[in-house]
Amino acid sequence: MENFELELIDVSVKYPSVSDYSLKNINLKIKKGEIVAIVGQSGSGKTSLVRTINGLSNSYYEAEVTGEIIFQGHDISQEEIGDIAQNIGTVFQNPRAQFFNLDTSAELIFGCENIGLPTKEIKNRISAVIKEFNLEELINRDIFYLSGGEKQRIAIAEVMAMGPEILLLDEVSSNLDITEIKNLKAQLQKMKNIGVTIIINEHRLYWLNDLVDTYVYLHNGEIKEIYAKNEFLKLSQEKLHLRELRNTIMKFDVELNLKNTFDFKSESFSSLRNEGFQVDINDFDMKIGSLGIIGKNGSGKSTFVEGLLGLIKNKGSIFLNNKKIITSMCSYVMQDVTRQLFKESVKKEVLFYNNASEDMMENILKLLNLDEKRERHPQSLSGGEKQRVVIANSLLSGKQICIMDEPTSGLDYANMIALAKIIKILNEKEILVVVITHDFELLNLCCDTILEIEDGTGKIYRYEKERMQRKFDSLFKNL
DSSP: OOSEEEEEEEEEEEEEEEEEOSSEEEEEEEEEOOOOEEEETSSSSSSHHHHTTTHEEEESOOEEEEEEEETTTTTOOOHHHHHHHEEEEEOOGGGGGGOOOOOOHHHHHHHHTTTTTHHHHHHHHHHHHHTTTTGGGGTTTOOOOOOOOHHHHHHHHHHHHHHEEEEEEEGGGGOOHHHHHHHHHHHHHHHHHHHOOEEOOOOOGGGTTTTOOOEEETTTEEEEEEHHHHHHHHOOOOHHHHHTTOOOOOOOOOOOSSOOOEEEEEEEEEEEEOOOEEEOOOOOOOOESEEEEEOTTTTHHHHHHHHHTTSSSSEEEEEEEEEEOGGGGEEEEEGGGGGGGGSHHHHHHTTTSSSSHHHHHHHHHHHTTOGOOOOOOOGGGGGGHHHHHHHHHHSSOOSSSEESSTTTTTOOHHHHHHHHHHHHHHHHOOOOOEOOOOOHHHHHOOOEEEEETTTTEEEEEEEOOOHHHHHHHHHHTTO
């Protein structure tokens, strides 16, 4: 008889604020050392599955959890979070949700201290994880001054230092650049080699191809299909898209036709985060339809945009159609969208602080697949759904420029396509869309101009499929 590290037997989950079950009769067996990818559309129950395995669903979210979760022969479905965390570690999509300290060094140590490891063992583990993840430049840093991707690196390293027997990863690639995804993949492979069982919720599939053993397809809270690796990788692009899944191979094959272009000009522009970090933009004067901003984690993408918005110090100017860009011209969708949710329902949130009509709101909700969520509390939604709520509000604000910071975090294929369509619609309405992203799939769908920031300097160029394919391949090499 085959032994399984983790078994879920008839597990169902219902949250107090939701009428339907978020998970329905989940039956799943996972072997020790196996890597399992949980895939499916946004809101399909992937995050609820992670919350249920690690005990958050019933302990923190006060959900009704039925069925059994068998870990190494014992039912842990009703155990305390602290007891479960001794063996099962979790890295969340939003790393801020698991930080308890102000500086990175204290945060790395925190998890090991929390499970009662001896001081010498903690020192050894932290030294090892710093080396494995190349974190030297992030040690003794203020967490709140890190980029989103840098925060994610700290969160992953902290959990890995605790030496979990099962590792749960909830959309952890969403804020990482391709090089960091490569580093993450290498580390996961090492953990697999020593017998750690890994469960990954993921929308970006291209980096999982030779890592994952089993793919579990969730739809509306139910397991619809379970695939061995070879079976899943044989699925055609069309079959993946029917399941609202992204491609397993990155292809740059979209012909982008934007209706409007804008005069876009920079004169001696710099954003100053602090005395030690500044982003300088090479002067340019060109016509663009939409702008994608790319660069490694911590390269200064958000710093540039925050300077453009006047949220931090800047000098010089950037012009749109010969008008200097100022804060009142822009709407902004932050990387951490939980900081932008204020109302008690999706409908009220989407209409908050803008003059949009009910009809406009209804159209946007349908376009972003949020119409059935209109009465839900925004904070009860999945990460991808929260992202779409803030995007909907931004789109209805009537600003001349719409800036989005990593807008595809947590978005499945269908909603990524919907977002690309919205960006084209905004272009038709003579609104310039600026997208900060590591997501080359989105760039391929909606950006005709790229601003690349590297080593504190930004340079602008036209989007060309062949050039972007080469860039992606060079970053993705050996991944």
